[in-house]
Amino acid sequence: MKTKIIATLGPASSGLETMRGLAKAGVRIFRLNFSHGSADSFTEVMDNVRSLEKELGLTLTAMADLSGPKIRIGDLYKSPAHIIRGDRLVLGPEADRMEHEGGRLYLPFEDTAILKDLAKGDTVLLSDGMVELTVTSVLKPCAVELKAHNNGLITSHKGIAFPGKFFSIPALTEKDRVDLEGALKLGVDAAAMSFVQTKQDIVDLRRAMEECGRVVPIIAKMEQKAAYDNLETILDVADGLMVARGDLGVQCPLPDLPIMQKQIIDACRRRDKPVIVATQMLISMVDNPAPTRPETTDVANAILDGADVVMLSEETAIGKHPVEAVAYMARIADKAEGYGLQRSGGPLSPGGKPDPERTLAYCACLLAEQTRSAALICHTRSGTTAQRVSGRRPVAPIHALTPRAMSRHLLNFSWGVIPHHVDRDQPSHLARCQHFVEQWSGIQPGQSVVITAGQKTPGREDLHTNEVKVYYKG
Numbered sequence: 001m002k003t004k005i006i007a008t009l010g011p012a013s014s015g016l017e018t019m020r021g022l023a024k025a026g027v028r029i030f031r032l033n034f035s036h037g038s039a040d041s042f043t044e045v046m047d048n049v050r051s052l053e054k055e056l057g058l059t060l061t062a063m064a065d066l067s068g069p070k071i072r073i074g075d076l077y078k079s080p081a082h083i084i085r086g087d088r089l090v091l092g093p094e095a096d097r098m099e100h101e102g103g104r105l106y107l108p109f110e111d112t113a114i115l116k117d118l119a120k121g122d123t124v125l126l127s128d129g130m131v132e133l134t135v136t137s138v139l140k141p142c143a144v145e146l147k148a149h150n151n152g153l154i155t156s157h158k159g160i161a162f163p164g165k166f167f168s169i170p171a172l173t174e175k176d177r178v179d180l181e182g183a184l185k186l187g188v189d190a191a192a193m194s195f196v197q198t199k200q201d202i203v204d205l206r207r208a209m210e211e212c213g214r215v216v217p218i219i220a221k222m223e224q225k226a227a228y229d230n231l232e233t234i235l236d237v238a239d240g241l242m243v244a245r246g247d248l249g250v251q252c253p254l255p256d257l258p259i260m261q262k263q264i265i266d267a268c269r270r271r272d273k274p275v276i277v278a279t280q281m282l283i284s285m286v287d288n289p290a291p292t293r294p295e296t297t298d299v300a301n302a303i304l305d306g307a308d309v310v311m312l313s314e315e316t317a318i319g320k321h322p323v324e325a326v327a328y329m330a331r332i333a334d335k336a337e338g339y340g341l342q343r344s345g346g347p348l349s350p351g352g353k354p355d356p357e358r359t360l361a362y363c364a365c366l367l368a369e370q371t372r373s374a375a376l377i378c379h380t381r382s383g384t385t386a387q388r389v390s391g392r393r394p395v396a397p398i399h400a401l402t403p404r405a406m407s408r409h410l411l412n413f414s415w416g417v418i419p420h421h422v423d424r425d426q427p428s429h430l431a432r433c434q435h436f437v438e439q440w441s442g443i444q445p446g447q448s449v450v451i452t453a454g455q456k457t458p459g460r461e462d463l464h465t466n467e468v469k470v471y472y473k474g
Contacts, residue, residue: 002397002416003333004028004309005326006063006276009045010036010317016048021323022316023052026330028060028412031311032188035067035157039182046186059419061190061412063219064183066176068194069169070159070223070247073126074108079156080318081105083131083148091115091124091160092143104145107160114162115142125161127154128246128279153286155318161250171201177208184214189409192219192242197226202237217410219276222264223247231267240274240413241267242311249279265306270352272384272391274413277302278311282329286319291328299329300336304343308390308415340393347392357465360452361388364468368396368450371470374443375399377436378465379422379429379453383407383414385465389452390414396450401436429453430467437473448472 007013007022008031019030030049032042046062053060074094083089087105092115094108107126109115118124122135124146131152137145171193180191193205202218209215217239220227227234228248235241243264249257261277268275281299282291299310310329316322347365350358368376376398378386386400393415400411401422411419426432430453437443437451451469 001026001330001334002337003303003307004412004415005329005333006031006278006309006311007316007322007326008033008065008311008313010314012318012320013316013322014045014048016051018322019045019048020052020055022326023056023058023060025323025326026333027326028058029063029190029309030060031063031065031192031313032183033065033317034176034179034183035065035070035072036317039179039186042183042186046188050187059408059412059421061409062188063190063192064179064188065192065221066179066194067173068176068221069171069173070194071111071114071161071169072157073154073160074110075156076108076154077106080153081155083150083152083154085148085150087148088136089133089146089148090139090143091118091146092139096140096143107146109160112142115144118144118162123163125163125250127152127158129161129250130246130280130283153314155314159247161247163250169195171195171197172204172208176205180205180208181212184209184212184216188216189406190217190219190239190413192221194221194244195223195227195247196220196234196238197224198230199233199237202234206237216406217413219413223251225251228252228260228264231264235267235271235273238273239410240276240308242276242278243307244278246279261302262305265302268308269306269391272358272387274308274387274415275306276309276311276413277307279313281310282312282315282325285315285321285325285328289321289324291325296328296332299332303333303336304340309413341395344393347394350392357385358388358391360465360468361385362392364389364450364452365392365394365396367468367470368394371448371450373448373450373470375449377401377433377449377451377471379433379451380407380411380465383410385452386411386417386419387414390417399436401432428455430455430469434471437471443473445473 005026006029007027089105091107124133132149133146135144136147219240220238221242221244223244315325378400380386398417400419408419411417433451454465
């Protein structure tokens with residue numbers, strides 16, 4: 001399988017045994033959702049990630065997903081809670097819970113300015129729009145009664161949205177800064193930034209990382225219409241994007257969402273930057289041991305459109321079948337990849353403006369195809385070379401060798417890339433690649449690989465990828 005899978009960790013999946021099962025089923029990135037915990041609560045999880053890396057011989061990436069300025073409810077008495085169409089609920093401050101509950105599910109919500117602005121007939125959306133409610137009455141200036149229009153599942157700290165009402169909130173919150181510092185000390189490998197609106201939000205987050213003394217790759221979550229409008233400039237500074245369809249679908253008309261998803265994926269493909277498709281991909285597997293037909297089609301279409309990564313949220317965090325959900329997603333991905341590679345008829349041309357590095361990656365993929373090579377071996381410092389090769393979608397697996405831990409964990413987000421640590425013992429990039437092939441049991445004597453590496457050349461002080469070689473293992 002070449003498509004990468006993210007699993008969100010939660011009560012159903014944070015134990016070592018379950019995490020081992022998730023990794024064996026295909027997970028390469030574990031999402032730590034800081035909307036549901038602080039850095040201290042993820043200490044054991046991080047220990048598990050590092051332990052499993054050594055045990056399984058895999059690069060596993062821990063991604064901290066910062067809460068951002070999302071408007072959320074507080075702690076439910078019982079979470080998750082099942083909502084039935086026609087149910088009456090109360091939305092109000094925690095301090096008024098006992099006064100208003102009266103057999104109705106109480107949704108604690110502390111933003112009194114928003115509560116005071118609500119009126120009878122207003123729409124309220126929960127759980128990424130899956131639960132739709134209407135204000136039926138104003139109980140007092142800071143509490144309203146709601147009526148559910150459909151069945152659904154909600155949990156503590158779920159996002160709540162008020163379509164048609166707009167509130168100005170800073171992108172990087174004080175909570176995010178505290179969580180970021182704790183996450184970086186904990187050793188996370190990447191950070192996802194919620195509710196990005198402009199490139200400045202990414203710049204601010206990277207500056208905050210610098211102040212903490214450690215910088216990791218940043219995934220910009222596309223959840224706001226403003227982010228979609230500023231797509232290209234955000235891509236200039238982000239290391240990858242996430243199509244977070246839950247909030248994006250609440251902020252924008254639902255009929256627009258499929259096209260927006262495709263356009264975001266296309267923009268990332270033009271830049272060879274990784275893109276994640278997320279939210280409710282196999283949501284029925286929270287309760288059921290198998291997905292629905294539309295869900296399998298949704299996952300496959302995202303992969304065929306060019307997604308590098310697909311993500312599971314509630315399915316693995318609170319679902320009854322976390323490992324089975326990953327296994328199903330892996331099987332769907334495998335089928336979609338096979339069809340996609342057959343349909344493409346060979347490596348994808350870089351197109352666009354002339355770009356020597358992308359052209360070199362394309363040539364490497366063509367060589368691998370023509371020589372029926374067993375693999376592509378890329379030496380890379382920043383990860384860019386392997387990302388360029390990944391963007392061409394070759395049939396052969398891409399093994400990326402890098403001395404940098406940050407690059408290795410970033411490359412877990414790229415389609416078809418298997419990252420490896422390489423020591424600097426060998427004198428050159430090419431020598432390191434050849435040594436890897438000779439030592440690696442996955443290549444049999446007499447088989448060929450295609451190597452991309454960098455050699456110093458007169459007139460250039462920097463070392464960049466400028467060599468492609470067909471190498472036969474002795």
